[in-house]
Amino acid sequence: MGESIREVLGELIQRRVKDPRIGFVTITAVRPTPDLSKAQVFYTVLGDERERTATQAGLESATPFLRSEVGRRVRLKTLPELEFLLDDAPVKGQHVDSIIAEIHRTESPAPGFHLPPLAPDVENHLMRAIELIEGASSIGIACHVAPDGDALGSLLALALALNERGIPVTPTWDGDPVALPAQYDFLPGSDLLVQTNDFRPPDVALAVDCATAERLGRLEERMKKAKALVNIDHHASNTKFGAVKVIDETSSSSAELVLQLLAKMGAEITPDIATCLYTGLVTDTGRFAYANVTPKTHAAASFLIQRGVKIDEISQKLYESYRFSYLKVLGRVLDRATLESDPTFVLSYLSKKDREAIGVTMDDTDDVIDTLRAVRESDVTCLLKERDDGKWKGSFRSKGATNVGAVAKALGGGGHDLAAGFELDGPLESAIETVRKALG
Ligand SMILES: [Mn+2]
Numbered sequence: 001m002g003e004s005i006r007e008v009l010g011e012l013i014q015r016r017v018k019d020p021r022i023g024f025v026t027i028t029a030v031r032p033t034p035d036l037s038k039a040q041v042f043y044t045v046l047g048d049e050r051e052r053t054a055t056q057a058g059l060e061s062a063t064p065f066l067r068s069e070v071g072r073r074v075r076l077k078t079l080p081e082l083e084f085l086l087d088d089a090p091v092k093g094q095h096v097d098s099i100i101a102e103i104h105r106t107e108s109p110a111p112g113f114h115l116p117p118l119a120p121d122v123e124n125h126l127m128r129a130i131e132l133i134e135g136a137s138s139i140g141i142a143c144h145v146a147p148d149g150d151a152l153g154s155l156l157a158l159a160l161a162l163n164e165r166g167i168p169v170t171p172t173w174d175g176d177p178v179a180l181p182a183q184y185d186f187l188p189g190s191d192l193l194v195q196t197n198d199f200r201p202p203d204v205a206l207a208v209d210c211a212t213a214e215r216l217g218r219l220e221e222r223m224k225k226a227k228a229l230v231n232i233d234h235h236a237s238n239t240k241f242g243a244v245k246v247i248d249e250t251s252s253s254s255a256e257l258v259l260q261l262l263a264k265m266g267a268e269i270t271p272d273i274a275t276c277l278y279t280g281l282v283t284d285t286g287r288f289a290y291a292n293v294t295p296k297t298h299a300a301a302s303f304l305i306q307r308g309v310k311i312d313e314i315s316q317k318l319y320e321s322y323r324f325s326y327l328k329v330l331g332r333v334l335d336r337a338t339l340e341s342d343p344t345f346v347l348s349y350l351s352k353k354d355r356e357a358i359g360v361t362m363d364d365t366d367d368v369i370d371t372l373r374a375v376r377e378s379d380v381t382c383l384l385k386e387r388d389d390g391k392w393k394g395s396f397r398s399k400g401a402t403n404v405g406a407v408a409k410a411l412g413g414g415g416h417d418l419a420a421g422f423e424l425d426g427p428l429e430s431a432i433e434t435v436r437k438a439l440g
Contacts, residue, residue, distance in 0.1 A: 005030045006029070009082075013025050021055060022062070023052075028044055042086075044087050116299050119248065122248045128244050138169075141158050141162075141172070141208065148209075152180065153276040153280030154257075156189035156192070157189075157255065163189075169192060172198075174217025182321075183321065184279070186317045196218055208232045213239070229244075230242055230244045232257060234247070234248055252285050252300075281304070282315075287319075329350065329368060334371065334372065339375075348383055349428060379400070380402050382435055383395045393421065394408075395420075400418065404419070
């Protein structure tokens with residue numbers, strides 16, 4: 001794609017038009033008519049009424065030159081007449097956002113860009129879900145308890161898009177309170193959230209990122225009381241609850257599937273919605289590094305980036321926003337790590353005393369294991385963390401050779417093949433011995 005009209009005009013006015021009447025101009029939007037015969041060019045200019053009048057006169061006399069330069073540099077079938085209009089709406093917040101959204105909508109997507117197709121059966125359920133959504137008098141949306149980036153991103157993207165369409169939405173999850181965790185507090189749309197207790201059975205209910213209805217927690221019953229329950233998920237283990245099942249295990253994340261739904265609804269993917277969905281993609285794929293990443297995933301990411309996602313800002317919020325005390329926790333766990341043999345695994349622990357000394361909660365220690373596991377000598381990593389009640393909460397990670405899900409299950413826990421957890425009573429030494437035996 002070549003330069004946009006807006007970029008070309010901005011540069012020409014700044015560099016090439018030498019008319020002293022023209023002040024400091026910013027082109028805010030270019031709105032061509034559908035037949036491209038005319039384009040309205042909105043601009044702002046610094047200064048008072050007199051300077052604005054002078055600038056307008058200067059732009060008008062430069063119009064023939066600007067028009068022919070645009071024709072030379074932007075490949076267009078027809079060369080539009082240019083009409084300069086002072087953008088005198090208050091330039092702040094919402095207004096700028098909507099202008100940016102407008103620019104992205106009219107100029108940004110590469111011509112002929114489409115989302116990859118879905119399997120026919122998934123597509124059928126998706127179209128059925130859209131019918132229900134479009135006919136709904138109210139929509140309740142819920143994700144799973146202790147929501148992750150994909151659950152939150154999918155939930156908020158749906159809420160924002162449906163709210164924009166004027167459909168009453170109540171997005172929530174089983175939480176006390178329902179509030180964005182610190183890591184995700186940048187996500188747009190949180191003002192739409194309702195508390196778990198305030199949620200009423202809606203006309204149509206959407207469950208997102210829930211492999212089972214139980215994952216809805218206290219909301220399960222109320223969600224099932226809706227006239228129709230739509231199950232939107234990507235887990236292979238999904239129990240297929242609900243009347244309409246938009247389940248696609250080839251999607252990396254629920255967000256990837258929600259994007260398909262919104263795009264097929266003809267919903268405008270605003271920068272806010274794109275931010276929510278991109279967060280779902282990037283977190284559920286371990287920053288596009290896990291086996292669930294497909295060409296479809298990158299196509300979805302590409303689609304979202306074209307709609308205004310600020311990748312660097314999201315990455316910093318998600319991955320470089322630890323509290324300083326996290327470094328101390330990490331330091332303690334790394335310093336204490338041992339490389340066990342017979343069987344080989346990396347082992348470390350964090351006691352309740354450690355947490356108290358550093359001043360962190362269990363939640364603050366969630367990501368420690370990701371650093372602990374990143375060594376070449378071992379397939380399996382185990383981290384034991386002492387909870388407030390004195391029990392040891394164990395986490396396993398495997399790089400693929402060991403099914404730690406099965407090992408965790410044998411210990412009374414559960415999880416996936418490569419990431420699982422369990423709980424053990426008793427002193428640290430006996431917990432370690434139990435883990436060693438289970439792995440051996
Ligand atoms: Mn997910």
